[in-house]
Amino acid sequence: MTPTSSAKRTKAEIAAEMLEAAIVNCDLQPGTVVAEADLMEMLGLGRTPVREALVRLSSENLVRLGRAGIVIPELNAMTMLKLLELREPIERLSIQKATQRLNSTDMDRFAQILDQLAPLPNDDRAGFMTLLRQIHGAVAEASKNEFILSTMKTTQGLSRRFWRYYATDQDQEFCTALYCAMLRGLISGDAVAPVQKSEELMTYLRDFTRRQMEALV
Known part of the structure; x- marks a missing residue:
């Protein structure tokens, strides 16, 4: 199966892929705390797809969600x-x-x-x-x-x-x-x-x- 085209992906899937790339490539630095609003601005997407993407990435251990904000795990x-x-x-x-x-x-x-x-x-x-x-x-x-x-x-x-x-x-x-x-x-x-x-x-x-x-x- 070939990768799904952008036209067929949901906004949440696009947000998750973009965020994963930013985290893996360390564009979002390990150990930092970022605000949801900043991620919305960075991705050019609304609150709902960004939140859905964060839940998905949390299940994959790429972010930690807390009251203080979105934590990018440190390198360990x-x-x-x-x-x-x-x-x-x-x-x-x-x-x-x-x-x-x-x-x-x-x-x-x-x-x-x-x-x-x-x-x-x-x-x-x-x-x-x-x-x-x-x-x-x-x-x-x-x-x-x-x-x-x-x-x-x-x-x-x-x-x-x-x-x-x-x-x-x-x-x-x-x-x-x-x-x-x-x-x-x-x-x-x-x-x-x-x-x-x-x-x-x-x-x-x-x-x-x-x-x-x-x-x-």
């Missing part, structure tokens, strides 16, 4: 390691089920993403974040299991943001190669390589996160 390496404990088995299951259940539409979507990812410059963080979100969504949808999709959403946003904040061009080059290999394996119907690449990615992410912890000591 220990939280990332805990998320990886959940993310690793869920992504493995998602890939395994995708290889069993994907159809021609799924493969076409993987191919479209691969065509954009392979030539992406290693310093294009925003572009990589956009494609990474598409990859996670495409694999989860190819699993044909809505519970996998909903569970992945609770881990992916914060994980992407942490990586986005600290990653170097070399990190992006390494991850791009892994994701390209994973996509090629899915497109070709390989049941082994995509899972192996996911395991390599998880090992890398744990090491990456621990390096950030050590650097802050």
Whole structure:
């Protein structure tokens, strides 16, 4: 299934996507408190779609809603390691089920993403974040299991943001190669390589996160 066009999305869905991008790309700085009115002005949307978007992002751990305002969670390496404990088995299951259940539409979507990812410059963080979100969504949808999709959403946003904040061009080059290999394996119907690449990615992410912890000591 191809991404929904803007014309078919609700204003709340558009608001959620725009806010998620602003949070993941750290345009809304970690640890800050923002007012609902400021978000309405930033997005150019009304109170109702912005509130609906905030509720959705709250369920995905990307914001915390309180009386003081909307809190953008701080970057926390220990939280990332805990998320990886959940993310690793869920992504493995998602890939395994995708290889069993994907159809021609799924493969076409993987191919479209691969065509954009392979030539992406290693310093294009925003572009990589956009494609990474598409990859996670495409694999989860190819699993044909809505519970996998909903569970992945609770881990992916914060994980992407942490990586986005600290990653170097070399990190992006390494991850791009892994994701390209994973996509090629899915497109070709390989049941082994995509899972192996996911395991390599998880090992890398744990090491990456621990390096950030050590650097802050």
